[in-house]
Amino acid sequence: MSKITQFSTIGALMAGHFRGEAPLSAFCSHRAFGLGCSAEISGELTIHEGQVHEATAGEALHCLSRETEIPFIQVTDYTPQQERAVTSINHENAQAQLSRFIRPDNIFLAVSIGGCFEHLILRRPHRADGGSRSVDEVAASQKVDRHEGIAGRLIGFWTPELFGRVSVPGFHFHFLDETSQISGHVLEFSAQKAVLSFEEKTTIEIVNPASAAFRALEIDVGALDEMIHRIEK
Ligand SMILES: [Zn+2]
Structure with a gap:
């Protein structure tokens, strides 16, 4: 069972540390x-399969080179331990559907849901124009797109509440369509027929940024919890 490897944390990102x-x-x-x-x-x-797709509002989906420096990433090698055909799965019942097969409360999982989605809402930020901007400013200006009848897969993770400042609880x-043209952060989804797969990850490795700016970052952990729920959920 492989581990999840992560650069930085959702907490540092939401506290404004998002330079590459x-x-x-x-x-x-x-x-x-x-x-x-x-x-x-x-x-x-x-x-997906080592390719890093960047979804930016107003731009065609494209892959990033391996030299590209990023502020936050969460990756693993994915070998599903279970693949289950499910019906009528959506963002509201996905936890209950998953819980039929494994109890997720205290564990990390890599998760994928593949199929044709009757309803899908994706979010993409606009590219930074060089000026500084806050997380709230980024969030307020994101582009939200609604898709109907789109085939592809959700790619992501389940994080226990206990680790909710490390990763999104x-x-x-995120979503990648089967033609690798449409992608983004998933806000809502539903599929009548889908395949739900998952793999438990017992280990998570977190690599902290090593910069002086990161060491000097002030993190208001109380404000952070509210922000993570408001912006990332
Ligand atoms: Zn996201």
Whole structure:
């Protein structure tokens, strides 16, 4: 059972530390599966079979080179331990559907849901224009797109509440359509027929940024919890 490897934390990201500091090559194997965001939160990253797709509002979906430095990423090698056909799965009942097969409360899981989605709402940020911007400003200006009848897969993780400042607690999904043209952070989804797969990850490895700016970062952990729920859920 492989581990989840993560650069930085959702807590540091939400506290405003989102400059690119680590190259993708340090984390992404040719099999990598996962998600992240690009420097200055210019794009949502969806990682599938080692390819890192950057979804940015107003731009065609494209892959990032392995030299690209990113502020946050969460990846693993994905070998599903169970693959289950499910019906009528959506963002509201996904936890209950997953819980039929494994009790997720205290464990990490890599999770994927593949199928044709009757309803899908994705979010993408606009590219930073060079000026500084806050997480709230990024969040307020994101582009939200609604899709109907789109085939592809959700790629992401389940994080126990206990680790909710390390990663987004509960499900965190990004989407990649089957033609690799549409991607983004998933806000809502539903599929009549889908395949739910998952793999338990007993170990998570967190690589902290090593910069002086990160050491000097002031994190208001009380405000953070509210922010993570408001912006990332
Ligand atoms: Zn996301």
